[in-house]
Amino acid sequence: VLVLLCAIAGAACSTRTVIDSGAPAATTAFPKDRIAKGATLAAIGDCASCHTAKDGKPYAGGFPVSTPFGTVYGTNLTPDPATGLGRWSEAEFRRALREGIGDHGEHLYPAFPYDHFTLLHDDDIGALYAFLMTRDPVRNEVPANTVIVPRAFVAVWKKLYFHPGEFRADPSRDPRLVRGEYLAESLGHCGACHTPRNKLGAEKKDEAYAGGEVGGWHAPALNAGSTSPARWTADAMTAYLSTGIADDHAIAAGPMAGVTRNLGHVPKDDVEAIAAYAVSLNSGGSGARAAPARRAAAGDRADSDVNGARIYAGACGDCHDRGRAADGGALPLQLAIAPTLPVPSNLIHIVRDGIVPQAGERSRWMPSFAGTLTDAEMTDLVTFLRANSGYPPWTGVPAAVREAKQARE
Amino acid sequence: MIELNINGRTQQVDADPDTPLLYVLRGQLGLNGAKFGCGLGQCGACTVIVDGNAVFSCITPISALGTRAVRTVEGLGTIDNPGPMQRAFIEEQAAQCGYCIPGMMMRAQAMLERNPNVSEAEIRKTMGVNLCRCGTHMRILKAVGRAANAMKSAKGST
Numbered sequence: 347v348l349v350l351l352c353a354i355a356g357a358a359c360s361t362r363t364v365i366d367s368g369a370p371a372a373t374t375a376f377p378k379d380r381i382a383k384g385a386t387l388a389a390i391g392d393c394a395s396c397h398t399a400k401d402g403k404p405y406a407g408g409f410p411v412s413t414p415f416g417t418v419y420g421t422n423l424t425p426d427p428a429t430g431l432g433r434w435s436e437a438e439f440r441r442a443l444r445e446g447i448g449d450h451g452e453h454l455y456p457a458f459p460y461d462h463f464t465l466l467h468d469d470d471i472g473a474l475y476a477f478l479m480t481r482d483p484v485r486n487e488v489p490a491n492t493v494i495v496p497r498a499f500v501a502v503w504k505k506l507y508f509h510p511g512e513f514r515a516d517p518s519r520d521p522r523l524v525r526g527e528y529l530a531e532s533l534g535h536c537g538a539c540h541t542p543r544n545k546l547g548a549e550k551k552d553e554a555y556a557g558g559e560v561g562g563w564h565a566p567a568l569n570a571g572s573t574s575p576a577r578w579t580a581d582a583m584t585a586y587l588s589t590g591i592a593d594d595h596a597i598a599a600g601p602m603a604g605v606t607r608n609l610g611h612v613p614k615d616d617v618e619a620i621a622a623y624a625v626s627l628n629s630g631g632s633g634a635r636a637a638p639a640r641r642a643a644a645g646d647r648a649d650s651d652v653n654g655a656r657i658y659a660g661a662c663g664d665c666h667d668r669g670r671a672a673d674g675g676a677l678p679l680q681l682a683i684a685p686t687l688p689v690p691s692n693l694i695h696i697v698r699d700g701i702v703p704q705a706g707e708r709s710r711w712m713p714s715f716a717g718t719l720t721d722a723e724m725t726d727l728v729t730f731l732r733a734n735s736g737y738p739p740w741t742g743v744p745a746a747v748r749e750a751k752q753a754r755e
Numbered sequence: 756m757i758e759l760n761i762n763g764r765t766q767q768v769d770a771d772p773d774t775p776l777l778y779v780l781r782g783q784l785g786l787n788g789a790k791f792g793c794g795l796g797q798c799g800a801c802t803v804i805v806d807g808n809a810v811f812s813c814i815t816p817i818s819a820l821g822t823r824a825v826r827t828v829e830g831l832g833t834i835d836n837p838g839p840m841q842r843a844f845i846e847e848q849a850a851q852c853g854y855c856i857p858g859m860m861m862r863a864q865a866m867l868e869r870n871p872n873v874s875e876a877e878i879r880k881t882m883g884v885n886l887c888r889c890g891t892h893m894r895i896l897k898a899v900g901r902a903a904n905a906m907k908s909a910k911g912s913t
Contacts, residue, residue: 653818660773660816665795674795713796713884717808718815720823 370425370435376476384477387470389608390616391463391533395601396420399488406430406484411457412561413547416493418457426483436475443471445510446500453500455493456508456547465513465532507548525616526623534620539565539601555627557688562753563600563695564687568627573686573737578628583621588614590710593670594681597701597710600692607704654730657723661715676712685735690728690743694750697724716754721747757817761786762830772818777801779817780827788828788857792886799885802858803827809865809884828857831864839909840864843902844895851889859885863899871906878903 388394397420399408407422407430422430431439438449446460447453454460466474513532515524530536539560541549550556557567566572576582576594586592590606598606609617665676679685684693700714719727724747732740740746756767759776761784768779775794780786780803789812792800796811803812804826832838837845840860850856859882866873866881873881878899887895 656773656818657816660775660818661814664814674793674797711797713811713814715814717805718810719819720821723819 380476384473407488462535526619654726777812809862839905847898849894849898
């Protein structure tokens, strides 16, 4: 098998070429409206999240994307000739997005989601190019990747899982849904987090949008498997995507916070299109779940459950039971999705670290309970909230609490 | 009865396990330094230190404390012999109405005990959780900086 894989890899390698036609365009060559369009597209693609280091210059690269195969660092997308895209022609840029091939003809690791970007229309790629080539050039050599898989094997991976080709619309469908599908499936690369991946890191296409794992967070299912207590509507999803808050659902947290922050800068009709498509993914769903079975009377509860209930009453209830409309009123937890997910990581992250606004951002706030609750208390509280959601208990809550703690330290 | 460890002393309190620590401190133990501001963990006026961490006592049920050491502003010093943090706040005249100040001092104390060599940016980030409505923020920042220097040199001289 190995021989065969190598043969396939070899065959693919031999077709790689360096494009030497076309020099990078002078920045004055880009009209303002092209650049503005590119800025919108870059926001929809959430490019800045993986291509900006913590406290680094925007798009200058260096953000570590950890994968099961090692760490890939987001590259420098500013037009610096030595360390960024300064020497890239538009043709090379297009090839990277559409075929996953770098400027030296090398295969790019699919942490860069070209399996989605391949769907982009040429015109949109050109606008993205115009936007990036007109950023301030930043000289920033990003750290070397630590991926253990040689690039040649990426050719094999591509043979198995990568299907290049531009997005084709079905003309009979609602144009808004088509627009939403195009944006979500290509630049938005929603499935990169919300679709589970197989052992080789490829999205399981037959389980599209069934929920995935990213950076220690669970990206919830968007398909009929969604456990959202309240059914999502297109309006609620539009509010969520463009502000990070949907009143009866959730506040964006973890990796999704950056996505919604970016979508806040995107014209409303594009966000509405993405929202309409996202909601349509669950068209087969059965609607809002039946109210979960209420808990047993206090006398029947286990000690940890009693303890969890006390912690809830003393630490959480003042905000979460006062009604969303009241001053300081937080989401009633019967509506919260975190306790209904297959794994406890999201709930633990939120209880531990709270929800902290970015500097200059409109208020959204939940205090951190990291110093308030011990690991054992956090475990009791999370176990209690899960039990109250009506879903079967999680296993491995104490380990997940430890893991969330280590992730922050 | 629930046993709590407050400012180095063991105290017995008679309260429901889900009672917030702040109510017990003020209502039963006569420790009125920590203030009730919002009751929602949003303003920081109630901040105390639990095992080295600054926490909001208004949303900390006493059942969550166990034997962990609680410190309030009363534990930082006395009127006759203020601690370095309290001295710095007096010297910078950092209080206007003063309502937020005990919480400010406790959050700053927890930060500096962990690391007295903090940058201005770190002070701002850490203290950003506590709100002051009078607007003495600049003096509060100076006071925390002064306390940091005092605690650094105290560390250096021992």
